[in-house]
Amino acid sequence: MRFRTLDELGQGDQLVRLIDTAGGDVHNLHLRGTDVVLIPQPSQDINDPLRWPSWKKHFAFLNVCLFAFMITGYVGGFSPALFVLGIEFEKPMNESINLILWPLLVSGLGNFFWVPAAEYVGKRPVFVVASLMTFLGMVGSAISKDFQTLLACRIIVAAGGSSTEALGAAIINDIFYLHERGSKMGLYIIFLYGGNSVMPLISGFVIDRAGWRWFCWLCAIISCLNFLAIFFFVEETRFERSTTPIAQQTTEIPSAKSLAHGSQEEHLEKVNISATESSPPTVPEGSELTGVKKSYLQTLNLWSGVSEQSFFSHFMRPYLMFVYPAVIWATITYSLVLAWQISAGTVTSFIFQVPPYSWSPSLNGLINIPAIIGNLVGAYVGGPLTDKWARRWARQHGGIFSAESRLVLLIVPALLVPTGLLMFGFGAERSLHWIVMFIGYALMNTCNCAASIGMTYVMDSYFGVAAEGLLLVNGLKNTIAWGFTYGFVPWTESAGYARVFGIMAALFFAWMVAAIPLHYFGKRWRDWTARKLRVIFW
Structure with a gap:
């Protein structure tokens, strides 16, 4: 075990053939009836997750999405209740907000345990234990008799739910091919963000x-169904995949540049195929599937062995990746996005449930309608629109894809988000008509496109170590966002909403502008770090 550079690991700038345009590749498996080369190539093992039938893959994927939806929905769903809970438990605003703050911190720190644990013992035991923890924590919340017990139960839910963000992407990588992952990741992000917007709307009523x-009981019932589905029907997705596929590889090694979403979507457009048209691959002539198909009882087994590398090595991998420019930028971007969304959400009940508005919790929950609209717009800008832009950019540059090309679309959140923050802050400060704050809330919630672009940028830039990079981003952004939100309520009480949200608008705009040098010099920095920095602990 030693420190190596990305180049030494074989993850420098290389190319891969995703489309067999000449029709001459007889060595690698293709998507049935097309010239799409399957990446990664499935093994000959009959139990390879890549060979699962489509319904089985999508059922597992649906439960991963539901788990993510319920975690973010339960944590964020308490926003309309903070004012009511403060009265019931006789807690001031700066203490009531702890019901969201501490779960937020734990959900970030928990990533650093669950992800290496999943790499070491497998993803199935982690998801079973984590989903059981969330269910029990929600039941405990429902029967809590005092503030401290409620807070403890919500922390338990956050501890179990912290596994969802990084492991969700890992399971998608385990069971879907490259040409499918873009659309699946987009759907997963919608569920992840949707929970924080839809559930507060429901919870208000x-x-x-x-x-x-x-x-709490409603969340517990849904989480119980999710746990049962995971336990009885979602088997282990971890699979030790050989570096040599079924047939001898004749194509180049995958890299961040060639496997990025923009590049893959451009190829898919040429053959007019959608990601949902996946069908099980066939075995080339002269090859046969090996192994014995697992029985249903065998798929329920929680133990699939441990990794050859120690838990400590898995635990230590991500930390030094913070030296990579893409990881630094994505972490700070996602931290700002999360901090802004949570901070604004936590003060809505203290704005609308007191004079001059004096709304009920159900009316207060309606603020999440513009949040949903903003999230959907942001999801489109940060997903499909960036793919289209990347394809356009590549066509203008001889077909060569650049990870930095996506950063151009940051102009959208750079303009919309500060505008929304200013409208919301000044509206709250001066008790303007609620429509002003609703429009501002919608605009500020388009910020998720900046987070999506940042995460994709990490995947495009450091494809071979993307899991470790994304873990670092997910873990640190919750911790940083917690630190900001912890002091947010006292800050608004002393400085006022207009000044606080004005500073937030300026900070966000300044950080979007900071992406300009990254757009022009990012590739040079990536090449240099791949050759010079020995931080990969493999």
Whole structure:
């Protein structure tokens, strides 16, 4: 075990053939009826997750998405209840907000345990244990009799749910081919962000009519169904894949540049195929599937052995990756996005449930309608639109894809998000008509496209170590966002909403401008770090 550079690991700038345009590649498996080369190539093992039938893959994927939706929905769903809970438990605003702050911190720190654990013992035991923890924590929340017990139970939910962000992407990589991953990741992000927007909308009406405990029971019931589905029907996706596929590889090694979403989508457009048209690969002539198909009882086994590398080595891998420019930029970007969204969401009940508005929790929950609209717009800009832009950029540069080409689309959040923050802050400060703050809230929630572009930039730039890079981004952004949100309420009380949200708008705009040198010099920095920095602990 030693430190190596990306080039020494074989993850420098290389090319891969995703489309067999000449039709002469007889060595590698293709998507049935097309010239799309399957990447990675499935093994001959009959139990290879890449060979699962489509329904089995999508059922596992659906449960991963539901798990993510419920975690973010449960944590964020308490926003409309903070004012009511403060009255019930006789807590001031700066203490009530701890019901969101501490789960936020734990959900970030938990990533650093769950991800190496999943690499060491497998993803199935991690997801089973994590989903059980979240269910039990939600039940505990529903029967809590005091503030401290409620807070402890919400922390338990966050501890279990912290596994979802990084492991969700890992499972997508395990069971889907490269040409499918872009659309699947986009859907996963919608569920992840959707929970934080849809559930507060629902919780407002539930809390208003049945009380906050019934919101906890609703979450517990759905999480129980999710746990049962994971335990009985989602088997282990970890698979030791040989570096040599079924047939001898004649194509180049995959790299961040050639396997980026923009490049893959451009190829898919040429053959007019969608990611959902996946069908099980066939075995080339002269090859046969090996192994014995697992029985249903065998798929329920939680133990699939441990990794050859120690848990400590898996645990230590991500930390030194913070020296890579893409990881630094994505971490700070995602931290700002999360901090801004949570901070704004936590103060809505203290704005709208007091005079001059005096709204009920159900009406307060309606603020999440513009949040949903903003998130959907941001998801489109940060997903499909960046893919289209990357294809256009590549066509103008001889077909060569650049990870930095996506950064151009940051002009959208750079303009919309500060505008929304200013509208919301000044509207709250001066008690303007609620429509002003609703429009501002929609605009500020388009910020998720900046986070999406940042995450994709990490995957494009450091494809071979993307899992470790994304873990670092996910873990640190929650911790940084917690630190900001922790002091947010006292800050607004002393400085006022207009000044606070004005500073937030300026900071966000300044950081978007900081992406300009990254756009022009990012590739040079990536090449240099790949050759010079020995930080890969493999």
